[in-house]
Amino acid sequence: MRRRRNISLHPKYIFGILTAVCVAIMILSFLYGDKLSPVKTAFGSVLTPMQKGINTVGRTISDKMDNFQELKGLKSTNKKLENEVETLKFQNKALQQDKSELSELRKLFKLDSLYPDYPKVGARVIGKNTNNWYNTFTIDKGKDDGLKVDMNVIAGDGLVGIITEVGHNYSTVRSIIDDSSSVTGVFSKTKDDCMVDGDLTLVDDGYIRVGYIRNKQVQIKDGYEVVTSTKSTKFLPGLLIGYASNVKLDSNNLQQSGYLTPSVDFKHLDTVLVITKLKEKLK
Structure with missing residues (x-):
């Protein structure tokens, strides 16, 4: 039995062939536009739905990316707000402590005035x-x-x-x-x-x-x-x-x-x- 040969092409050759085909189609389309009209129509009827689908998928991906960026921005803002809240809590705690200490000092001052003869x-x-x-x-x-x-x-x-x-x-x-x-x-x-x-x-x-x-x-x-x-x-x-x-x-x-x-x-x-x-x- 004959063994089948696996034909493999380097990607750059495939790319070159596809490019040549596209260029040939463009030239033929330019030269023989009227004659190729049915072909264009046939391709159009096939490609238009595909294009719509691709556009829909593209918009969906774009919206997802926008949402992702927005969510990322919200998380960053939320982190900043959390840090600000923690800072405010710390400042408030310090103020409450200062207020408590001030109250204690006032009480001691009042007590000191009740017994002025004693050091x-x-x-x-x-x-x-x-x-x-x-x-x-x-x-x-x-x-x-x-x-x-x-x-x-x-x-x-x-x-x-x-x-x-x-x-x-x-x-x-x-x-x-x-x-x-x-x-x-x-x-x-x-x-x-x-x-x-x-x-x-x-x-x-x-x-x-x-x-x-x-x-x-x-x-x-x-x-x-x-x-x-x-x-x-x-x-x-x-x-x-x-x-x-x-x-x-x-x-x-x-x-x-x-x-x-x-x-x-x-x-x-x-x-x-x-x-x-x-x-x-x-x-």
Whole structure:
């Protein structure tokens, strides 16, 4: 059997042949236009639908490309807008933080004006114990800033507590709501002495204890102010501790006791003032 020979032409030869054919057709069409009219008509009837189809496909592809370019532009614009939104969020967060810090500074300035006779230094709370309350916490000032153990700490409208430990750049504060805290106080209106004791079992209800009111006849009304007494061994006098609530005669009929609403929000402490003057030891 004879083997069939595979005839293969180089693409450039095919291109040359097709070009020659096209040129020949053009020449024949020019010279014999009238005679080739039926052929033109036949080709036209075949090529016109093809041309329409090609045009339709071309327009579709062109529209798709335009849509693709438009989508690409929208994605780029959207990315820019997302970046701008993130920038605005960051700026807004910074402004809110500045506003919060300004509010804290205003509160400290107001507090400072309430006790003008005492020298003070501002400090920021940098840590606290694991519960929800600031019964013990750490501030960012210490020995390097002139702070010492037993210096009084204030915030809000009055007394927060006392420094119990001092490092070079930090200090530990025990607040008046802590179970181990005890402050000698006095009712501003009646001048009766009392003892204010911290109690974490009451602080969720917004109270600490006040007792040892020796004057059985005095009527202590709700809202009466209690401030630190001159008789206190560690606390400077005149610092607002809180407001009396439900003070009554004890069952032993020897003294009165009740509750105190602290003048400080011990669930939210960010900044405090430390009074840099120590209470003089009583002789």
